[in-house]
Amino acid sequence: MTSPTSDTTAPDSPHRSTVHSLVRLWPYVRPVRVRLAVSAVVAVAASCMSLFIPLVLKWMVDGPVQDRDPGGVWLGGGLVLLLGLLEAGLFGVRRWLVARPLAGVEAAMRKDLYEHLQRLPVDFHDRWASGQLLSRATMDLQILRMFLAFPLVFLVVNGATILIGFAILFTQAWLLGLVLLAPAVPLMILCSYFETSYALAARRAQDQAGDLATLVEESVLGIRIIKAFGRHRSQANAFRRQTRELWDTEIHKARLLSNIWAVIMTLPEIAIGAALVIGSLQVADHKLSAGTLVAFLSTALALRWPVESIGFLLAMSNESATAADRYFEVRDTPVVSDTDGTGAGARPDGIRLEGVRFRYPDAPPHTAELLRGIDLHIRPGETMALVGATGCGKTSLTALLPRLHRATGGRITLDGVDTAELSGDRLRELVAVAFEEPTLFSASVRENVAMGAGPAGAGEEDVRRALAVAQCDFVDALPQGLDTQVGEQGLSLSGGQRQRLALARAVVGRPQFLVLDDPLSALDVHTEALVEAALREVLRDTTALVVAHRPSTVMLADRVALLADGRIAAVGSHADLLRDSAEYRYLMSGGTPEHDDDALSALEGSDAR
Numbered sequence: 001m002t003s004p005t006s007d008t009t010a011p012d013s014p015h016r017s018t019v020h021s022l023v024r025l026w027p028y029v030r031p032v033r034v035r036l037a038v039s040a041v042v043a044v045a046a047s048c049m050s051l052f053i054p055l056v057l058k059w060m061v062d063g064p065v066q067d068r069d070p071g072g073v074w075l076g077g078g079l080v081l082l083l084g085l086l087e088a089g090l091f092g093v094r095r096w097l098v099a100r101p102l103a104g105v106e107a108a109m110r111k112d113l114y115e116h117l118q119r120l121p122v123d124f125h126d127r128w129a130s131g132q133l134l135s136r137a138t139m140d141l142q143i144l145r146m147f148l149a150f151p152l153v154f155l156v157v158n159g160a161t162i163l164i165g166f167a168i169l170f171t172q173a174w175l176l177g178l179v180l181l182a183p184a185v186p187l188m189i190l191c192s193y194f195e196t197s198y199a200l201a202a203r204r205a206q207d208q209a210g211d212l213a214t215l216v217e218e219s220v221l222g223i224r225i226i227k228a229f230g231r232h233r234s235q236a237n238a239f240r241r242q243t244r245e246l247w248d249t250e251i252h253k254a255r256l257l258s259n260i261w262a263v264i265m266t267l268p269e270i271a272i273g274a275a276l277v278i279g280s281l282q283v284a285d286h287k288l289s290a291g292t293l294v295a296f297l298s299t300a301l302a303l304r305w306p307v308e309s310i311g312f313l314l315a316m317s318n319e320s321a322t323a324a325d326r327y328f329e330v331r332d333t334p335v336v337s338d339t340d341g342t343g344a345g346a347r348p349d350g351i352r353l354e355g356v357r358f359r360y361p362d363a364p365p366h367t368a369e370l371l372r373g374i375d376l377h378i379r380p381g382e383t384m385a386l387v388g389a390t391g392c393g394k395t396s397l398t399a400l401l402p403r404l405h406r407a408t409g410g411r412i413t414l415d416g417v418d419t420a421e422l423s424g425d426r427l428r429e430l431v432a433v434a435f436e437e438p439t440l441f442s443a444s445v446r447e448n449v450a451m452g453a454g455p456a457g458a459g460e461e462d463v464r465r466a467l468a469v470a471q472c473d474f475v476d477a478l479p480q481g482l483d484t485q486v487g488e489q490g491l492s493l494s495g496g497q498r499q500r501l502a503l504a505r506a507v508v509g510r511p512q513f514l515v516l517d518d519p520l521s522a523l524d525v526h527t528e529a530l531v532e533a534a535l536r537e538v539l540r541d542t543t544a545l546v547v548a549h550r551p552s553t554v555m556l557a558d559r560v561a562l563l564a565d566g567r568i569a570a571v572g573s574h575a576d577l578l579r580d581s582a583e584y585r586y587l588m589s590g591g592t593p594e595h596d597d598d599a600l601s602a603l604e605g606s607d608a609r
């Protein structure tokens with residue numbers, strides 16, 4: 001699977017606005033806005049507690065300390081303790097206020113992303129690596145929840161604390177206040193430069209983490225192949241290379257952060273030092289009281305954390321803006337709008353393909369269409385085998401019927417109704433599919449099979465009938481029978497067993513139209529014959545298109561269509577095609593065109609079965 005990688009998903013412009021990206025979270029934040037606002041007010045109140053402490057100190061130094069009044073000192077100490085306890089308590093209340101609602105925001109965003117992913121067309125999933133989607137649904141959403149809980153609130157709270165703090169500083173000693181304010185301008189210029197560089201690095205790191213997740217996922221899913229071909233070393237090398245790249249990016253981020261942090265810490269320290277020197281001179285000249293200088297410096301020190309935190313709060317906001325961009329990149333991918341047609345008024349006409357053309361959206365430019373005008377009629381109740389050279393487009397053609405891909409030209413009708421006019425639900429009711437590579441889900445056998453029955457569901461009897469058609473007698477021998485867990489986290493089944501379960505899933509809903517993509521390829525000859533016999537019963541009431549590679553599968557069909565060069569080259573019975581089509585003979589004989597005549601006589605023998 002190819003995917004948008006770090007390069008293709010990087011923002012078009014490095015100057016994308018952090019605020020613009022984050023504002024898009026508003027619809028999710030709206031329901032919890034009151035709690036968030038209250039939590040911000042509580043946090044501002046908590047921060048102000050720390051700003052009152054210097055005022056108590058000023059009162060203590062200029063009053064009880066100067067007057068040598070121990071009672072006053074105890075009172076001042078008690079007040080400071082009380083303010084400290086209040087500050088701690090208020091911060092606790094703030095966390096309690098936001099924890100639950102923000103977990104809800106994260107859950108809502110994840111639910112919407114998941115639902116959107118389910119509705120996106122197959123070609124989207126062909127293009128995107130699963131690790132990229134996984135990292136957006138997990139890591140990026142966690143970053144966004146943290147942003148709402150911490151940087152968003154603290155940018156407001158610390159901003160307000162800095163404003164209130166400076167107001168207090170200016171009322172105490174305006175000259176010293178100006179000295180402290182002096183570094184603000186260079187700091188703002190530096191922060192804006194830092195924001196741009198950090199945004200790019202954050203985006204690169206998050207994309208690289210997604211690529212790494214893809215590699216880990218592929219390695220885990222393909223562990224058998226990796227072991228069988230002794231590829232663990234090359235996989236480990238690829239893993240090391242990608243972790244190294246991510247490590248480099250993270251180090252680059254840390255370097256940017258440490259640079260800005262150093263500046264943010266140093267400039268205010270220098271300003272506080274200068275204020276201390278100027279203030280001491282003023283105290284010596286009796287232009288300032290000692291208590292005022294103590295209070296001024298304590299307030300300035302209390303403002304250190306709000307000022308210093310701005311650097312990493314900006315960094316976290318940037319990462320969150322990147323996470324929001326990555327989240328909305330998926331959410332902004334449009335889903336093809338569904339129609340609400342029900343196919344009412346349909347007349348028995350089977351499956352008709354008229355001038356159907358198709359090319360994959362991500363096919364290289366200037367390549368010919370894969371399907372270049374398919375005309376085919378499968379009569380009601382008829383089973384048509386689809387035969388063609390490997391890679392000629394058989395699977396792609398079958399994917400057009402249940403609209404996994406949309407035809408780029410022509411039309412496909414089911415009982416006279418254009419599939420483009422049918423709603424997705426109705427189409428899934430009408431058409432069932434089984435693929436050559438069967439996918440089972442982490443669920444019981446019963447649930448896996450019943451999944452094919454659509455919204456109406458399937459009872460015990462339906463499931464058992466479908467299992468009987470697909471010759472799934474092995475189910476009775478499973479530890480918990482129908483309730484045995486299979487799929488990735490369940491019992492491992494053989495390829496043939498999986499194929500038969502997938503076939504049972506396709507037939508359980510008694511679909512009007514059945515699409516089978518070489519569904520019997522993993523079965524032994526004996527089991528294949530049994531499945532075919534049972535399937536013939538099912539196919540009697542169903543109009544079916546069956547991709548076939550072997551004469552035994554072709555035997556299921558009433559007629560055979562030969563796909564070549566993007567068109568239906570011939571349609572007829574197995575015997576007709578064997579007689580008239582050299583390519584068909586070639587395909588059915590296992591690929592020995594020079595021995596066509598021998599192949600013909602051998603295959604005609606099989607036709608007589």
Ligand SMILES: Nc1ncnc2c1ncn2[C@@H]1O[C@H](COP(=O)(O)OP(=O)(O)OP(=O)(O)O)[C@@H](O)[C@H]1O
Nearest residue numbers: 126360362363370389390391392393394395396397
């Ligand atoms: N998602 C995709 N994007 C772009 N090209 C694709 C995609 N899937 C398949 N193709 C290309 O389309 C062509 C036809 O593939 P398809 O799977 O339909 O062939 P097939 O006839 O079913 O082959 P086989 O008999 O080997 O199963 C191939 O060249 C393949 O590379």
